[in-house]
Amino acid sequence: MSFVIGVDLGTSAVKLLLVNKKGEVVHEVSREYPLIQEKTGYSEQNPEDWVTQTIDGIKELTTTFPGDTSEIEGLSFSGQMHGLVLLDDQNKVLRNAILWNDTRTTAQCKEIYQSVGKERFISITKNLALEGFTLPKLLWVKEHEPDIYAKVKTFVLPKDYVRYRLTGQIHMDYSDAAGTSLLDVAAKEWSKEICEQLEISISICPQLIESHQNVGKISLEIANQTGLSVDTEVFAGGADNACGAIGSGILSEGKTFASIGTSGVVLSYEPTGTKDYEGKVHYFNHGEEDSYYAMGVTLAAGHSLNWFKKTFANELSFEQLLDGVGEVPVGSNGLLFTPYIVGERTPHADSQIRGSFVGMDSSHTLKEFARAVLEGITFSLNESIAIFRENGKQIDTVYSIGGGAKNHDWLQMQADIFNAKIVKLKSEQGPGMGAAMLAAYGSGWFHSLKECAEVFLEDAETFEPIEENVKAYEQLFILYKKVYGDTKALNDALMAFRK
Ligand SMILES: Nc1ncnc2c1ncn2[C@@H]1O[C@H](COP(=O)(O)OP(=O)(O)O)[C@@H](O)[C@H]1O
Numbered sequence: 001m002s003f004v005i006g007v008d009l010g011t012s013a014v015k016l017l018l019v020n021k022k023g024e025v026v027h028e029v030s031r032e033y034p035l036i037q038e039k040t041g042y043s044e045q046n047p048e049d050w051v052t053q054t055i056d057g058i059k060e061l062t063t064t065f066p067g068d069t070s071e072i073e074g075l076s077f078s079g080q081m082h083g084l085v086l087l088d089d090q091n092k093v094l095r096n097a098i099l100w101n102d103t104r105t106t107a108q109c110k111e112i113y114q115s116v117g118k119e120r121f122i123s124i125t126k127n128l129a130l131e132g133f134t135l136p137k138l139l140w141v142k143e144h145e146p147d148i149y150a151k152v153k154t155f156v157l158p159k160d161y162v163r164y165r166l167t168g169q170i171h172m173d174y175s176d177a178a179g180t181s182l183l184d185v186a187a188k189e190w191s192k193e194i195c196e197q198l199e200i201s202i203s204i205c206p207q208l209i210e211s212h213q214n215v216g217k218i219s220l221e222i223a224n225q226t227g228l229s230v231d232t233e234v235f236a237g238g239a240d241n242a243c244g245a246i247g248s249g250i251l252s253e254g255k256t257f258a259s260i261g262t263s264g265v266v267l268s269y270e271p272t273g274t275k276d277y278e279g280k281v282h283y284f285n286h287g288e289e290d291s292y293y294a295m296g297v298t299l300a301a302g303h304s305l306n307w308f309k310k311t312f313a314n315e316l317s318f319e320q321l322l323d324g325v326g327e328v329p330v331g332s333n334g335l336l337f338t339p340y341i342v343g344e345r346t347p348h349a350d351s352q353i354r355g356s357f358v359g360m361d362s363s364h365t366l367k368e369f370a371r372a373v374l375e376g377i378t379f380s381l382n383e384s385i386a387i388f389r390e391n392g393k394q395i396d397t398v399y400s401i402g403g404g405a406k407n408h409d410w411l412q413m414q415a416d417i418f419n420a421k422i423v424k425l426k427s428e429q430g431p432g433m434g435a436a437m438l439a440a441y442g443s444g445w446f447h448s449l450k451e452c453a454e455v456f457l458e459d460a461e462t463f464e465p466i467e468e469n470v471k472a473y474e475q476l477f478i479l480y481k482k483v484y485g486d487t488k489a490l491n492d493a494l495m496a497f498r499k
Pocket residue numbers: 010011012013260261262263301302303305306318319322401402403404405406407410
């Protein structure tokens with residue numbers, strides 16, 4: 001039997017899936033690493049932690065593997081997007097990586113619009129200049145840490161760095177490059193114009209490749225450390241959302257997923273790079289060659305639920321906390337939550353807005369609050385679905401992935417709020433499965449990713465919208481959307497009191 005490994009380099013942990021030729025996950029391991037948050041709005045990680053934990057995870061996979069490890073033919077990656085990793089001329093890391101959820105770069109986003117022009121910038125990158133993206137982080141280092149910036153030879157993204165350490169080769173795939181704000185997304189090349197306007201040397205941008213492309217074999221040193229065969233082939237991999245799309249079969253027009261991980265994403269396939277959403281949603285290169293996807297992002301989806309649990313019910317498991325939320329009526333007995341606890345992206349690109357509970361009543365218990373949190377996160381995702389529908393997309397089925405897909409009441413809520421059929425796949429590990437599929441396709445097991453999806457992916461359960469709930473949620477969604485505007489000025493004034 002042949003196997004591949006999908007490495008999903010997430011924000012809180014690296015998850016590794018060992019997958020056989022039938023698409024069955026035969027072993028799964030996870031290794032955590034910390035976030036470094038020195039100030040409000042800062043979010044960094046030490047790239048060495050990613051490498052150590054990935055190697056350790058692979059070691060566990062090979063140690064428990066019953067066959068000959070030469071049967072593990074290849075591996076590929078899914079990576080948290082946008083994180084800036086700076087390398088010197090010896091390919092040594094120059095500082096901690098600045099992550100996607102770091103929001104220190106509001107001034108740099110303004111500088112980008114001033115230098116390039118907002119419309120021109122959107123027409124090249126197909127996206128807004130957002131604090132989370134890579135280019136503003138690069139400009140921040142240039143301005144605040146000029147000594148470090150002077151030593152930069154190359155910049156890469158998180159999974160590119162781990163791939164480099166496994167193979168000695170430096171590359172970046174199009175799907176992840178799209179999230180840097182330096183790629184001409186439709187032309188699939190680094191933008192000379194943006195580099196010139198912002199005085200960034202284009203030479204620091206790495207060589208671009210396709211996600212399924214073979215970059216070579218693992219090094220002898222890594223083979224010795226991990227127990228993998230020296231013949232293990234490595235394939236480039238993609239951005240976590242592109243891999244999530246592959247791993248949930250979003251490979252043709254009309255297919256859409258909703259992912260509830262730390263962040264929340266609604267993503268829909270785009271066959272071309274030419275549709276114009278005017279920057280209202282992100283528009284990136286897919287991990288499938290020459291295709292694209294559009295997506296809206298809720299910055300704190302699972303993160304809101306984590307925060308709520310940790311702060312108010314730390315002793316409970318997720319299952320205990322959510323047990324019984326299905327019995328609380330739609331609308332949580334008049335309690336509304338907005339999940340803006342670290343700012344928001346879609347539809348409000350606003351790093352300063354913060355969350356609210358509206359309508360708190362002395363009768364409300366932990367269950368009403370828990371349901372309100374789930375509903376608020378889902379309303380936020382529904383704002384992205386509404387943008388897609390306004391732009392002519394037909395969304396009647398949504399594939400639900402990520403940790404949030406573990407809870408049945410939440411899946412029913414998604415069906416009722418999105419007014420669409422929700423499909424839960426057998427594996428909710430979308431990005432890790434997508435990475436494994438890139439390795440399987442790259443290894444020549446299939447003629448296309450679509451063919452691979454037909455073999456690897458299987459629907460497990462479906463949830464149909466309940467008409468009565470759909471109607472109630474339509475009313476509640478109108479109220480939810482008002483909260484942003486009604487609390488914006490209050491939140492701006494409260495900024496002065498944040499540490
Ligand atoms: N049993 C559960 N029911 C509902 N949500 C859950 C459950 N377990 C975890 N979650 C949510 O899923 C999120 C983790 O999802 P995951 O896809 O693993 O995220 P990431 O890849 O960003 O770490 C957590 O933030 C948590 O809020």
